[in-house]
Structures are given as structure tokens and as C-alpha cells.
Amino acid sequence: MSFGGKTKHEVLSEFRTAEILEAARRVFAEKGFSGATVDEIAEAAGLAKGTLYLYFPSKKEIYMAALRNGVAELGEATGKNMERAEGIRGKIHAFIRTRLEYVERNRDFFKIYHAEFGNLTHPLAVGEAFRKLHRQQVEALEGILEKAAEGGEIRKAPAGAIAMALYEMTRGLMLRRLLGWAETTVEEDVETLNEFVWRGIGNS
Amino acid sequence: MSFGGKTKHEVLSEFRTAEILEAARRVFAEKGFSGATVDEIAEAAGLAKGTLYLYFPSKKEIYMAALRNGVAELGEATGKNMERAEGIRGKIHAFIRTRLEYVERNRDFFKIYHAEFGNLTHPLAVGEAFRKLHRQQVEALEGILEKAAEGGEIRKAPAGAIAMALYEMTRGLMLRRLLGWAETTVEEDVETLNEFVWRGIGNS
DNA sequence: CATCGGACTGACTATACGGTCAGTATACTA
DNA sequence: TAGTATACTGACCGTATAGTCAGTCCGATG
CATH class of the missing domain: 1.10.357.10 (Tetracycline Repressor, domain 2)
Known part of the structure; x- marks a missing residue:
């Protein structure tokens, strides 16, 4: 079963990715790359740190x-x-x-x-x-x-x-x-x- | 004893300070603030890390x-x-x-x-x-x-x-x-x- | 209801690095 | 020469944090 050609997994994945990026933008904007921590981004996104690593391989990639x-x-x-x-x-x-x-x-x-x-x-x-x-x-x-x-x-x-x-x-x-x-x-x-x-x- | 109104201590101190800053400039220029390490600066200056801290209180100050x-x-x-x-x-x-x-x-x-x-x-x-x-x-x-x-x-x-x-x-x-x-x-x-x-x- | 799979969690590990300080070497003084 | 001050050293410590992974939760399936 799919909607708009997308599986449930894909929909969720895109949603999470966007959610993480939006939070990342806020945190990086405020603190810069080195100043920001992955924990902060996770918190801003309302997710656990581990979850971010399911969607991105590293801080740099985010x-x-x-x-x-x-x-x-x-x-x-x-x-x-x-x-x-x-x-x-x-x-x-x-x-x-x-x-x-x-x-x-x-x-x-x-x-x-x-x-x-x-x-x-x-x-x-x-x-x-x-x-x-x-x-x-x-x-x-x-x-x-x-x-x-x-x-x-x-x-x-x-x-x-x-x-x-x-x-x-x-x-x-x-x-x-x-x-x-x-x-x-x-x-x-x-x-x-x-x-x-x-x-x-x-x-x- | 003094030369040009400066004690020996002052002369040395100024020399070292300049030496450290010159090395710091090279390293910071290449790697940026976060990317550069104090050890690198020390090495570039030909001094031990501890010595840098005799002339500057912190990396940030350098x-x-x-x-x-x-x-x-x-x-x-x-x-x-x-x-x-x-x-x-x-x-x-x-x-x-x-x-x-x-x-x-x-x-x-x-x-x-x-x-x-x-x-x-x-x-x-x-x-x-x-x-x-x-x-x-x-x-x-x-x-x-x-x-x-x-x-x-x-x-x-x-x-x-x-x-x-x-x-x-x-x-x-x-x-x-x-x-x-x-x-x-x-x-x-x-x-x-x-x-x-x-x-x-x-x-x- | 029992089982399964996958999304998610957060305590934990490994490491890198800023800063410290006990110790050494050298020059100066008495 | 012995004693002292000064410049310097680098092994060590504490901490911060990127990345991991064993375990939990929950919806779906039969």
C-alpha cells in the first residue's frame, strides 16, 4: 500500500528528516557548527540523539x-x-x-x-x-x-x-x-x- | 640593568609573545579557531605547550x-x-x-x-x-x-x-x-x- | 493472544583537547 | 661553589561530546 507513490516508511522518513533539519538550522544558526552539540539539536527536534543517527550519519552531514x-x-x-x-x-x-x-x-x-x-x-x-x-x-x-x-x-x-x-x-x-x-x-x-x-x- | 628602557625580562617577554603570535597566526589561518589545537601552535612556535600559558591565559586570548x-x-x-x-x-x-x-x-x-x-x-x-x-x-x-x-x-x-x-x-x-x-x-x-x-x- | 519488526531511546564509550603543575635546566648571585 | 631565581617542559587530568548499541515500546499480523 502506498500514497502518492510513497511507502509509509518513506513518508515518515521525509517528515523526520525535515523535522531534524529544521531544528538543526535553529541551533546551528545560534551557535555555529562547532558551538552546537548533537544533543542540543536532538532536544530541539524533540527526539533522542540516537534517532538523529538513524537519519544522518554524522553531525557534519546534518x-x-x-x-x-x-x-x-x-x-x-x-x-x-x-x-x-x-x-x-x-x-x-x-x-x-x-x-x-x-x-x-x-x-x-x-x-x-x-x-x-x-x-x-x-x-x-x-x-x-x-x-x-x-x-x-x-x-x-x-x-x-x-x-x-x-x-x-x-x-x-x-x-x-x-x-x-x-x-x-x-x-x-x-x-x-x-x-x-x-x-x-x-x-x-x-x-x-x-x-x-x-x-x-x-x-x- | 636595562636597554632602551626595558628590562631583560621585558625584552624576552616581548620576543616570546611575538614569536607565539606569529606561529598562532599561521596555525589559525590554516585551521580556524576550533580546528587549531594549542599543541599545534606550540609546535609551530618551537615551544612546549606549558610555555604558551606563561604568556597567555587561554587559547581564546592567543x-x-x-x-x-x-x-x-x-x-x-x-x-x-x-x-x-x-x-x-x-x-x-x-x-x-x-x-x-x-x-x-x-x-x-x-x-x-x-x-x-x-x-x-x-x-x-x-x-x-x-x-x-x-x-x-x-x-x-x-x-x-x-x-x-x-x-x-x-x-x-x-x-x-x-x-x-x-x-x-x-x-x-x-x-x-x-x-x-x-x-x-x-x-x-x-x-x-x-x-x-x-x-x-x-x-x- | 502471541509473535514479530521496526522506530526510537538514552546510558555508555572512546577520544580529543584545553589547561595544570611538579620537575628540570640554566643563568645569575653571594 | 652552593644557593636561588627564572624560563621552560611535557606527562598528566578533567571534561566535553560525537557516535554506539542493547534494550523498550507499539502497531501490525495471523
Whole structure:
């Protein structure tokens, strides 16, 4: 017997996995990877520690799964909104807006995400895969910028540096909101950044 | 007996302290705070673990000292070069140039510095003081921008967001160089960024 | 009702590591 | 030379915690 093509076991398994990841996100967000203990995550999930190990092989894997989830979601949302947008100006606006809005709705995830950037320079740490992913995203942005420059939509400039700058300044404003340093609304930040970037790269 | 106003004890003490910090910087840069062990640092310094505890009360203090050192140096260099520079345009150029050049000469320190940003959202972690320091720097930049806007040197725009963006985009390019993603020279990056920012905030 | 299987539990183990301190070696002093 | 102070050592201790596994619970099955 099955529902929606899923056995009872699969349904339960997915439910528990999601439940554990949700708790893990909360705990990792608050304490960071090393600071968090598996016991805490288990407690937050309302399960015994042993149970977590029925669904994940290690603490690290729990962390990776929680991170991957959110990264994929953010990446897809950003990509989709950029595709939909018209012209380079629209795409950049979509990039900035999607990311800034995402933080507001996913604070816990963003804390983990942000912390992972700190590990970017520690090859042995958790996120080897994460570094590649980040680089891909920057390079995608770079490609878009280069194409726009060739098409004369924006002025010619070293696309690699500009892409990284754009990526990181956006992340900077995400961080600023997260730390509660911003007295402005998301919309205002989006417009400020968009205007700034557009003047910076536009060919006017 | 003393030389240069320092007792023999003081001279030795300063020498050992510097020696330990230098080793600590290497190890922390490679492994991060949690990943590094005191034994490793001791070995890197060519001293026994017990000796480290004659000069520092804890692992955390060693880390903080290594971090503080570099942060102060970078902050002072940046401040000095900005003061010396003429006009807002010169100051921004000095800000970007000083920081980007600093990474090249202090890679180990920068890895630690960068990793610490990841902990910015974890209040219980190592750097409570670090967060305040960072905020101060962003606010200083913000003040300069506001003054320039009042004086009509640049167009009016929300200075808080712009300051953070400027700060973080610079850090982004520092990171890019550190990760070996940059095929450009420091000078090129400085010029690219400077041009970008100036167009972004200029009132032309 | 008796038996079975699988989800779940939490006390327990093994280990890694921060920090300590009794002991050694060396330089200085009387 | 004997005595003392100082810098240093590294084996050791206590603790924290990732991961394990023998045992419990409970719903399903015949």
C-alpha cells in the first residue's frame, strides 16, 4: 500500500528528516557548527540523539544538508527571477531584490550561510563543495555582465572584479539587516543598491 | 640593568609573545579557531605547550591577540592614508587601495580576519569586541560620506547602506585575491573598484 | 493472544583537547 | 661553589561530546 507513490516508511522518513533539519538550522544558526552539540539539536527536534543517527550519519552531514537545502532554494529563486527579468538592468535588480528579501524570511538559514563564508579560506573545513558553488554563482554573474558589455548595454569593465563586488556588496547589505544595523526598509535598500550599481556600470 | 628602557625580562617577554603570535597566526589561518589545537601552535612556535600559558591565559586570548594586532595595524594604516588624501574621491581611493594592498602582505592575518566575519552573527563566539570595531569602521565611513554629500561633492544617498556596500565590496575583492580567483593585479582591482564606486556615488 | 519488526531511546564509550603543575635546566648571585 | 631565581617542559587530568548499541515500546499480523 502506498500514497502518492510513497511507502509509509518513506513518508515518515521525509517528515523526520525535515523535522531534524529544521531544528538543526535553529541551533546551528545560534551557535555555529562547532558551538552546537548533537544533543542540543536532538532536544530541539524533540527526539533522542540516537534517532538523529538513524537519519544522518554524522553531525557534519546534518550541517551540510541544512546548508545545501537553503543554498539551493536561494540559488533557484535568484536564477528564476533573473531569467524572468528583462535586460541587464532588470536582471541586476532581480538579483539584489531576491537576495535581500530572502534574508528577511530565512534568518536562521542566512546565519549559517554567512558563517560558511568565513570558512571559505579553510580548505579542510566543512565546505569544499560550498566554495565551488559560490564560485559558480559569481562566474554566472560575470558571464551576464560580459555579455551585456559586448552588447553595449553597460560600459566595458573587468567583469570578474565587478561580479565579485556586486555579489559581496549585496551580501553586505543582507548582513547589515541581519545584525539589525539597518534603519531602512528592504525596498529602500534594494533601490539604493540598484541605483548605485547601475550608475557604477552603466554607460551613460 | 636595562636597554632602551626595558628590562631583560621585558625584552624576552616581548620576543616570546611575538614569536607565539606569529606561529598562532599561521596555525589559525590554516585551521580556524576550533580546528587549531594549542599543541599545534606550540609546535609551530618551537615551544612546549606549558610555555604558551606563561604568556597567555587561554587559547581564546592567543587568538584575540593575534586578531587585535592585525586589525589595529590595518585600521591605522587605512585611517592614516585616508586622512592624508585630499577630498572624498581621494579618501575613497585610499580606503580601497590600502586594504587591497594589505591583503597581499598579510595573507595569514587576513584569513583570520575574514573568518571572524563569519562569527559576526554568533554573539557567544569569540568576537564580541570585533563586532563593535567593525561597526565603528563602517560608521566612520558613513560619516565621511554624509559630510561629502552635504558639501555637494557627491550626490545624496542613504549613507549607511552605501558605507556597508563599499566596505563589503572591498572585502569581497580582498577575498577574491586570497582565494586565487583574481587574474588581475592589485592596481587593476583598485582602479576598477574606484571607478565603479565613484560613478556610483558621484554627482555627475 | 502471541509473535514479530521496526522506530526510537538514552546510558555508555572512546577520544580529543584545553589547561595544570611538579620537575628540570640554566643563568645569575653571594 | 652552593644557593636561588627564572624560563621552560611535557606527562598528566578533567571534561566535553560525537557516535554506539542493547534494550523498550507499539502497531501490525495471523
